[in-house]
Amino acid sequence: MANIKLKEISTRAPKDWNKEETKENLASILAKLNELQNLLYAESQHAILVILQGMDASGKDGVVRKVFTSMNPQGVRVHSFKVPTAEEFSHDFLWRIHGVAPPKGIIQLFNRSHYEDVLVTRVHKLIDEKTVKKRMKAINDFEQLLQEHNNTRILKFYLHISPEEQQERLQERIHDPTKQWKYNERDFEEAKLWDDYMAAYEDCFEYCNDVPWTIVPADQNWYKEHVIAEALLKTLQKLDMQYPGLKKG
Template sequence: MQTASKYMFKPRSDHKLSDLPTLDAALLKHQSKNKKDLVKVASEIGALQWTMYAEKKQSLLVVFQALDAAGKDGVIRHVLQGVSPQGVSTVSFKQPSASEMARDFLWRVHLRTPARGEFTIFNRSHYEDVLVARVHELVPKSVWKKRYDIINQFEQLLADECQTRVIKFYLHMSPDVQLARFKDRLTDESKNWKITASDYQEREYWSQYIEAFQETLERTSTPQAPWFVVPADDKDSRNLLVAEIIRDTLKDMHPSYPEPAADLKDVRARFHAASAEAKAIRKPKA
C-alpha cells in the first residue's frame, strides 16, 4: 500500500496541516493520464467490492471530511463509477434533527454503518461533532474533548464486531482554490444550488477549522481507522489518489468468493439433462 502510506497522517509526528501541500507536484506531471488511470482503478474497486459483497464476511466504511468546495461530492462520484449499486451506499450527514439531538451524538451514525459485505461512504460524519461543534461552540469544551476517545472506541467496535475496515480522508485545499470554486458555483448555473451565504461566513473560521482538523487527526488517526491527507487543489489527481487508496485497502482485505451452496455435480447433471431436452425439442422432424 505504497500510495496509502505516503498520505497517511501519522500522529505524534511533525505533520502540521498548515505545512502540508495542497497540490501533488509529482502527479501533476502526469495530469494527462490521471483520468485514464482513474477509470482503471475505479474498475478494480468495482471488482473487489463485488467480491466483498458476495463474501459477506467484512465491510468497508470510507469517511470524507473537508472544508466546503474541497470536492467530497466529486470524489465520491468518480470513485463509485465502477461499483455495483448492490451493497454500496452513500450517507450525507446534515444538521442533526431534533430527534437526533435528543440522543447521543453517535446514534444516527451507528444506524448507517455497513453490514458485512457492504461498502458505505460517509459524506461528513460523526467528526462534525468535534469540528463544527468545536468551532461554533455548540457544546462546551468539556464535552467535545471527551468525544475523541469515544470515537476511537466506536471505530474499534466496528472493527472487532463486524470486521469493518474504516479509512478516513481529509481533502486538503488552499483558501484561494476554495474561493475560485465558490466563484465557479456562482457563474455555472448547474452549480448555483450549491452556493450559500454561509459558505462565505464559514471562511472567516478557516484558521479555527484547521486547528480543529489538526487535533482531530492527531487524536483519531489509529491503526484500525487511519486518516489520509489528500492534496485537493487539483481535482483529477485528488480523485486518483483517493481511488488508489480505496483500491489498495480493498486488496489488503483479501475478499474472496464463497464456496457454492449448491451441489455443483447435481446442478451440472440437471444442466446437461435440460440441454439435451432443449436440443430434442429443437430437432426438426424427419
C-alpha cells in the same frame, strides 16, 4: 500524526506528477474496484467504511460521483450527514452514525461524519473543550467497535484545499448556472473561520488517529480522485477474499 500543521502540507499534486497518465490509471483502478466490490458483496465477510471530510467546496461530492458511481449500487451506499434533526439530537451524537454503519458485504461512504461533532460544533463553541475531548475518546472507541466487532475497514480522508482555491470555487458557484444550486451565503461566513477549522482538524488527526487519516491534496480533482481510488483498491486487495463455494443444503 502528532503536531501536524496543515499549512505546511501541499494542497497540490507532486510537481512531476503526470495528469494524463493519472487519469488513465484511474480508469483501470475503477475497473478493478468494480470487480473487488462484487467479491466483497458475494463473500459478505467484511464491511468498508469510507469517511470523507473537508471544508465547503473541497470536492467531497466529486469523489462520490467519480470514484463510487462506477460500482454496483446494490453494494455501495452513500450517506450525507446534515445538521441533526430533533430526533437525532435527542440521542448521543453517535446514534445516527451507528444506525447507518455498513453491514458486512457493503461499502458505505460517509459524506461528512461524526467528525462534524468535534469540528463545526467546536468552532462555533456549541460544546466546551472538555466535551470535545470526551467525544474524541468516544469516537475512537466507536471506530474500534466497528473494526473489531464487524470486520469493518475504515478509511478516513481529509480533502485538503487551500483557502484561495476554496474562494475561487465558492465564487464559481455564484456564476456557473450548473453550480448555483450549491450556493449558500453562509459558506462565506464559515470560510472566515478557516484557521479555527484547521486547528480543529489538526486535533482530529492527532487524537483520532487509531484508525489513520489520509490527508489528500485536493486542489486538483484528478489527483484527489486517484489517491482515494487507489487507497480503496489497496484496502480491498489486502482482504484476500474468495468467492464462497456452493452451499451444502
